[in-house]
Amino acid sequence: MDASGISPEDWAEAIRLDRAPGLTDVDAVMSTLVSRAARAQRRTIGFPAATDIDWSRTQRLFTRLFNNVGDPSTAPSGEAHTNSLEVEVVRWFADVVGLPQNDRWGYVTSGGTESNIAALRVARDRYPDAVLYLTHASHYSIRKTANLLGLHPKDVVVVRDSWYGEMDYGHFEKLVARYKGRPAIVVATAGTTLWEAVDQTDRIETILDAYGVMRRHVHVDAALSGIPLALDGTLGLGAGSPIDSIAISGHKFLGTPIPCGVVVMRDSVRVSRGEHITYTATVDSTVLGSRCGQAAAVLWAAIAMYGRNGHQARALRARRVAAYAVERIGSTGWPVFRHPDAFTVVLQTPPLSLAAEFGWVLSVDGDYCHIICMPGVSHEVVDEFVADLSRVVARWAVMAECRTRPQNSGWRAVGAGEDRVLSG
Ligand SMILES: Cc1ncc(COP(=O)(O)O)c(C=O)c1O
Known part of the structure; x- marks a missing residue:
């Protein structure tokens, strides 16, 4: 029996699909999912999803299909999309991270992973012969992306991290010295998964400069800490920033009711702007084709309700x-x-x-x-x-005390070769 009061057997029975249509209580199953999640929320404190925003005003969106297929700047035909809100969302994020008005591009993704894939795809197109540097603390999506993009394992270099999760810059420097003849794609993290460490992009820049690695793309995986650090002004792509692209998650700091994310970058780093697709009347610049229109709408609502x-x-x-x-x-x-x-x-x-x-x-x-x-x-x-x-x-x-307590204290000593059960 779990906290919702439904035994695993009853739950398995309730969701079985191989029965006549109409015999399953869909409402009860949906209600149980929500009440289980709500009940577990208070003590689920190991995972980074905010729970303070009331999303009830966005609920009605989920009664219709909203499909933001294609580049947000090229609205698909019809009204079943939220492209205009997506454009606003991307503009807000680009403003918050300080991207110049005339050199910015981005879109709303399905989450931090897709944001990383989108940015690293651009970086790879820019420097197909690059070495990709990541750290031991990088999110697993970075290794997965390297693999998806077909990078050779020898071109993917893992930098050591310190005990508190930040890049070991000494080790990074050694690796840059070794590969200094090659372009570099460096993935820094702003908010590593275990320690929430933030890699310092100015130190990364100094090292790349010192070894003359000017053909480079610095990407920041800021899935967790991107919004708060950008709002503080400590993370950004403004004048003088060495960062080219940034990945942000929507369901972490904002706690959106669906997984989503945002990727923003300098428009000038893009080699390809995507193919025009006639039948959708859009440009195919995104990793996915059909994209969740509700994601852009809930992000827009979070921005509209709270502001900077x-x-x-x-x-x-x-x-x-x-x-x-x-x-x-x-x-x-x-x-x-x-x-x-x-x-x-x-x-x-x-x-x-x-x-x-x-x-x-x-x-x-x-x-x-x-x-x-x-x-x-x-x-x-x-x-x-x-x-x-x-x-x-x-x-x-x-227990520790008990190991050394004399037998006549009323506790049986517990030690090697003895009874391991504590008893009075
Ligand atoms: C640093 C970092 N990058 C990327 C991701 C992947 O995000 P998502 O699960 O939204 O794809 C996470 C998620 O935990 C993360 O913490």
């Missing part, structure tokens, strides 16, 4: 909660770390019972795990988490 200031305030509030989480977790003595301005709070992986018994859904990578204080995670949720963490850690402390 509203989103900056959301980021600020979330960072305050993250700082509070570090303080509270630290006060229990449990090892904890956070990059400045990050939503992510990294901690030593706690006992498994925190998930199994208390239902906390964390993102775990061996010895480390994280919680992400995205907008929507409250101080109260952090307090609940810390209370449960303290409980499970206290049990460990009792």
